[in-house]
Amino acid sequence: MTYYQDSRRFLLPLPCLSKLVKMEMRAKYDIPIGQDLIPPIPPLCLSLHHSTLLSHCSSCFSPLPPPPPPSNNNHHFIHYCSLQCSSLDAPLHFSSSEFHFFHLFPQPPYTSFPTSTDLRLSLRLLHIIQESKGSFLNLERIGGLVTNFKKVMFLDDDQELCGRILDGAKAMAIARRMRDGLSTNGEILAEECTVEAAVICLVLTNAVEVHDKDGRSLGVGVYDVMFSYINHSCSPNASYRFCTALDSIGELECRICPAVTETGVGGIESESIINGSEECGGPRIIVRSIKGIQKNKEVLITYTDLLQPKVMRLSELWSKYRFSCCCKRCRGMPTTYIDHCLQEILISNLDCSNMASGDNFVGDHVMEKLMDCLNDAIDDFLSFNNPKSCCEKLEILLTQDHDEVVLKRNGENIRLLFRLYPLHHVSLHAYMTLSSAYKVSVSELLALDSESDEHQTEPFSMSRKSAAYSLLLAGATQHLLESESSLIVPASNFWTTAGETLLSLVRSSTWNLFSRGRHVGEISLSSCRICSKCTLLDRFRDKFTDSHDENAEFAELTSQFLGCVTDITPKIWGFLVEEGGYLKVVEDPINFRWLGSRMSSFTHFATNATSHNADETHSGFEAEEYHNEIRVTLFLLGIHCLIYGAFLSTVCFSRHSPLMSKVESILCVEGILNG
Numbered sequence: 001m002t003y004y005q006d007s008r009r010f011l012l013p014l015p016c017l018s019k020l021v022k023m024e025m026r027a028k029y030d031i032p033i034g035q036d037l038i039p040p041i042p043p044l045c046l047s048l049h050h051s052t053l054l055s056h057c058s059s060c061f062s063p064l065p066p067p068p069p070p071s072n073n074n075h076h077f078i079h080y081c082s083l084q085c086s087s088l089d090a091p092l093h094f095s096s097s098e099f100h101f102f103h104l105f106p107q108p109p110y111t112s113f114p115t116s117t118d119l120r121l122s123l124r125l126l127h128i129i130q131e132s133k134g135s136f137l138n139l140e141r142i143g144g145l146v147t148n149f150k151k152v153m154f155l156d157d158d159q160e161l162c163g164r165i166l167d168g169a170k171a172m173a174i175a176r177r178m179r180d181g182l183s184t185n186g187e188i189l190a191e192e193c194t195v196e197a198a199v200i201c202l203v204l205t206n207a208v209e210v211h212d213k214d215g216r217s218l219g220v221g222v223y224d225v226m227f228s229y230i231n232h233s234c235s236p237n238a239s240y241r242f243c244t245a246l247d248s249i250g251e252l253e254c255r256i257c258p259a260v261t262e263t264g265v266g267g268i269e270s271e272s273i274i275n276g277s278e279e280c281g282g283p284r285i286i287v288r289s290i291k292g293i294q295k296n297k298e299v300l301i302t303y304t305d306l307l308q309p310k311v312m313r314l315s316e317l318w319s320k321y322r323f324s325c326c327c328k329r330c331r332g333m334p335t336t337y338i339d340h341c342l343q344e345i346l347i348s349n350l351d352c353s354n355m356a357s358g359d360n361f362v363g364d365h366v367m368e369k370l371m372d373c374l375n376d377a378i379d380d381f382l383s384f385n386n387p388k389s390c391c392e393k394l395e396i397l398l399t400q401d402h403d404e405v406v407l408k409r410n411g412e413n414i415r416l417l418f419r420l421y422p423l424h425h426v427s428l429h430a431y432m433t434l435s436s437a438y439k440v441s442v443s444e445l446l447a448l449d450s451e452s453d454e455h456q457t458e459p460f461s462m463s464r465k466s467a468a469y470s471l472l473l474a475g476a477t478q479h480l481l482e483s484e485s486s487l488i489v490p491a492s493n494f495w496t497t498a499g500e501t502l503l504s505l506v507r508s509s510t511w512n513l514f515s516r517g518r519h520v521g522e523i524s525l526s527s528c529r530i531c532s533k534c535t536l537l538d539r540f541r542d543k544f545t546d547s548h549d550e551n552a553e554f555a556e557l558t559s560q561f562l563g564c565v566t567d568i569t570p571k572i573w574g575f576l577v578e579e580g581g582y583l584k585v586v587e588d589p590i591n592f593r594w595l596g597s598r599m600s601s602f603t604h605f606a607t608n609a610t611s612h613n614a615d616e617t618h619s620g621f622e623a624e625e626y627h628n629e630i631r632v633t634l635f636l637l638g639i640h641c642l643i644y645g646a647f648l649s650t651v652c653f654s655r656h657s658p659l660m661s662k663v664e665s666i667l668c669v670e671g672i673l674n675g
């Protein structure tokens with residue numbers, strides 16, 4: 001064995017540096033959009049986050065009833081929902097030395113990458129591999145799974161990460177010694193915990209966050225090669241979801257198969273591959289096509305947030321997975337439309353057309369400044385429980401000119417005046433945060449005083465803003481989806497949220513204030529005709545079944561939906577944005593043609609904003625009629641958004657998706673579906 005001496009004086013055995021095998025998954029046949037590609041796969045092993053240890057079963061991840069108050073007798077770190085789960089998982093908890101790890105480190109000491117959860121998962125995995133007689137001769141691939149060990153520990157210049165992995169490996173080794181009744185006093189040398197370090201690298205390379213049906217992260221898991229061989233793309237053709245062991249009944253053929261992309265010494269012996277046990281009660285993973293995939297084409301998922309601009313995606317993929325993405329979206333020359341929008345800023349005091357092509361001096365400084373402002377506002381909301389201040393800061397971030405002194409390549413200092421582009425990724429984050437921060441402010445205000453008229457107008461104005469921002473976010477994502485169809489996953493969430501927010505505005509009691517003394521009876525919204533122009537509701541009632549051509553159905557329903565919302569939105573947008581602020585700049589949240597003309601002459605951006613005083617000429621009975629009409633139109637729009645969001649969720653996550661059930665129950669409450 002060759003030894004390698006690195007700058008921190010750790011002595012590690014240098015693994016074989018030969019060319020490595022690279023694996024991927026390919027489609028066995030032509031596969032249309034919206035198809036499950038593999039049967040649900042059980043996990044190899046799982047670990048709950050520290051924050052969910054008390055609330056969820058450590059074996060099957062199902063929610064537990066609230067725990068009894070702590071006593072001297074119930075000082076357990078992990079809990080189970082049943083005897084069956086306990087008998088399945090407790091032996092691994094003890095024999096992997098996870099139990100001893102908890103006793104050594106009752107409070108999670110490792111908070112950054114690798115976290116204490118990663119280390120517990122690594123202990124479990126190491127034990128499972130040893131029990132299945134797996135080999136540790138090739139530390140680049142253990143149990144069939146790639147570790148990136150050499151890249152992380154030897155070739156990379158991120159010494160901090162390498163140091164953290166070694167610290168974690170030592171902590172694992174101490175827990176394992178304690179389990180074996182050995183002394184834990186002496187210092188553990190790096191060469192004594194090489195295998196532990198390699199398993200941590202395996203976990204960092206292959207583990208996925210496991211979510212519950214509401215999208216909350218419960219813990220992390222490693223799945224076998226059928227999932228772990230799937231590579232990343234920023235323009236993926238597949239998504240994944242989790243289901244319980246009970247949900248996964250029924251036979252499904254595997255439509256994808258492993259393929260070797262680069263062969264070399266140290267290939268994969270089929271007997272060294274480990275598989276998850278069907279007995280395991282933990283969440284299964286299923287992969288699904290979100291685009292049509294041709295036979296023999298590679299199946300790809302995303303490892304990162306696709307609404308980030310290229311530079312942020314590349315940096316995250318490098319720091320977490322140690323590769324430079326060369327997918328078609330990252331390679332695009334010139335930059336793809338979506339990446340151009342996500343990073344575009346509008347400079348008002350420079351003639352950009354006169355800038356030399358090497359003058360890309362704006363990027364990093366400006367991005368950092370914008371991200372700082374965004375994070376500061378989000379902190380006010382989430383850490384300091386001050387949604388109002390968050391909204392104020394974000395409205396300023398979106399509306400005002402920012403200035404920044406930057407250094408040009410030629411050493412010259414230049415003062416830039418710039419503003420966010422409405423489709424910039426910081427703008428999209430701001431819309432998302434504003435929608436929920438206004439919603440929370442409404443509940444807080446109503447909780448204070450819901451009686452007087454005076455106290456109803458402010459929450460009503462905030463409800464309008466919340467609805468407007470959620471519609472703008474969904475519309476902006478749909479606009480980007482037209483050039484990058486893998487955005488279907490966020491689009492599904494955003495349309496559903498927009499639908500819910502619009503319906504909650506429709507149900508606001510403040511509408512009665514517009515009745516001028518006369519009581520506006522609850523207008524029977526459910527009895528108004530839903531829509532004669534599209535088949536969305538009928539298709540929803542059929543649960544989007546019986547399609548003979550999934551690709552064509554997707555295109556058809558999208559076009560029907562866009563046709564309807566493009567017609568409906570201008571009738572209510574003026575009303576939603578009446579309160580002013582940044583929203584007044586947005587001419588239309590669905591059809592972004594206005595961006596072209598408005599953005600090319602930036603100086604007109606703020607001053608030319610459309611005036612939406614839609615009801616200034618209305619009074620008395622007219623005003624009442626006007627508001628009833630607005631309310632019905634908002635309702636109609638909300639229903640369209642909900643149904644389309646549910647449709648997209650069936651494409652990404654099947655007809656049994658949680659969003660589909662949520663929309664079903666909302667439509668039942670609204671009287672549109674029979675319960």
Ligand SMILES: C[S@@+](CC[C@H](N)C(=O)[O-])C[C@H]1O[C@@H](n2cnc3c(N)ncnc32)[C@H](O)[C@@H]1O
Binds near residue numbers: 024230231327
């Ligand atoms: C979960 S594994 C995927 C399967 C892996 N290719 C293998 O050979 O087993 C993740 C690792 O695969 C590699 N990988 C995944 N997507 C990639 C991409 N788009 N470009 C380059 N390497 C990629 C990286 O090394 C990454 O850390």
